[in-house]
Amino acid sequence: MTGIRALADSLNISIGTVSRALNNKPGVNEETRARVLEMALRTGYVANAAGRNLRKGMTQTIGLMMGTGHGATAGGDNFFMAVTDAMQKAMQTEGVDLVLLPCHSEMDPLDFLRRTLTRGTIDGIILTATKVQDPRIALLRDARMPFMTLGRSATPGDYLWMDLDFESAAGQAVAHLAELGHRRIAVGIPAGDANLSQLYRHGWKRAMTELGLPTGDDLIFAENGSEEGGALVAAQVVKAADRPTAMLMCSEPMISGFYGGLINNGLRPGPDISVIGFRQSPLLRHLAPPISCFDINLDQLGQRMAHAILTLVYEPSAPDPQPEIMPISFIVTASVQPPAKSAAT
Amino acid sequence: MTGIRALADSLNISIGTVSRALNNKPGVNEETRARVLEMALRTGYVANAAGRNLRKGMTQTIGLMMGTGHGATAGGDNFFMAVTDAMQKAMQTEGVDLVLLPCHSEMDPLDFLRRTLTRGTIDGIILTATKVQDPRIALLRDARMPFMTLGRSATPGDYLWMDLDFESAAGQAVAHLAELGHRRIAVGIPAGDANLSQLYRHGWKRAMTELGLPTGDDLIFAENGSEEGGALVAAQVVKAADRPTAMLMCSEPMISGFYGGLINNGLRPGPDISVIGFRQSPLLRHLAPPISCFDINLDQLGQRMAHAILTLVYEPSAPDPQPEIMPISFIVTASVQPPAKSAAT
DNA sequence: CCTAGCGTTGTAAACGTTTACGAAAGTGCG
DNA sequence: CGCACTTTCGTAAACGTTTACAACGCTAGG
Known part of the structure; x- marks a missing residue:
């Protein structure tokens, strides 16, 4: 005899009562409930997942889809890992598992999703590396699978997302640089259709326009979101005809490469070109001078995401959780200084 | 009507036959099997996971236990993440999921394991951050849960593990340094009982002893496996009475901190103190001069681990997979140079 | 004293699958 | 024609849980 039946027998009560007691259902004497709980704790009983899943049609696990293609995530792996960690912690206290769903580069993301859905192993799913136009959203909506995205998308329709306010952050950075006297402020983003890059560029452009500063294509650098990409940007900046005096960049590896590229070409980050980065991260700890960047509370982000997806999936009676934009401070x-006076004209 | 029953009815056969057909069981006419398979494909039927799990007592998922305490993993998060990624990829092709089981620092690892086992959500488990004496091994063995560990342990008994040969790697490094003329070669490891650190130290000690070089405690530095820990080691080394001329260190963050600490104290890594690190990683890309370290194929490691745990769990008739030590090259x-001639005596 | 209602508990069906077992039909042989 | 055997298929019992429903004892009100 196993499971709940053994527990019930050891207490000389029925399995129905035991189940009700364990699941905090009403209609069970408080004294017997206490007995059940005590016995469960003592014998280390935990409800078998398969049985419960079958009966309830839920698996108590949330999937997290991550593209495994190199450079797929705009922010670098560290960024992603930190959020994941916080999410897991928050979910575990609620008794739900977080399973990573790695979709490697050779596989079509939509096929991957379809397969995952039909298996029925997850109750909800979190999408990351959201694209500007993201067909995954329509797919999940049609399949009636609860989901949320880390990062907005321009895809129309209501859905749950959580994002960092990089649009206004970029604006803040531009304003600060402008106040110091910078006029030619460039922006460097990973090439591709990651929504984050777009927002960053939009924020830059709007702030620049409002301040009457130039926003030509010669101030926009889109390269591979890797160290190599950053170094490439540096190479272009160095030999630019009308060299920008400041650079906003939104990728950890790119910034690292950009710094190195500048230094290799005899330019000092800070005095020669002001640089503003993406976020504080171990990857950028060593930079000298330390990079000016944005303060993101990834732990909080992960917690809020976990909370949102959990209520969306497991509390259908509760009001739908709403999308959130989390503020970012600068x-x-x-690494940010007034523009050099005697720039080579 | 749902699931396999609907499929059976649409073909006017019984669910038993359908199940046998789908699972490649013998005793079903090839022609009807073909019909079933065709219909399943056409209607997009996939067996419900919960039903199957309940019946078979297996879930087609492998758990990966990771300590979430900061600095818990000797090698740093990057190291760990790379292996995980490779494992996931390999498992997915076999149709099994990999679920991360984060055990945060406040929770007793053994309690955590016990709870996870009784829930019955996983068929096998992978342990990481193996300790020299690791009670988790006995627990899992007693519970008859198939498992393997990333990294050996001194815990007695047979079990499946996979490890990198850091013992001989450290020996190689020592030999190379000795050939260059170094005599006082120090070793820096994360404090704690991680088995990896012990092996690294053993390899160092054995090689040193064989070469007739000193192995006193003043050459062994054990600090927190973080950047701060590395900086601490640097501080101690700088003011050491008989300063070592070379350092072996086995933690990514520590190396970064050690480098910084040396430079802050006016010592040049390489010319003043030879430094040999753990592995190539993005975190160490920026070091100047580039760190001399070990070449590890993490992708291959992850693949072999996935393969091993899968056969252990899902192919009981196959011969048990054997532990493996993967070679490491130097x-x-x-960052490695002959010792400075005129060391301050 | 009867009955309605409440609080508590037991009973049994259901979730969707796999699989042991038996039944039916067909084959070969005496 | 009968028997043993094979091939193929249907039946039904599990797996462990949740939950609708019935049942029981008790109290209170008429």
């Missing part, structure tokens, strides 16, 4: 360091 | 760069 940290000024020595 | 990469020499400018």
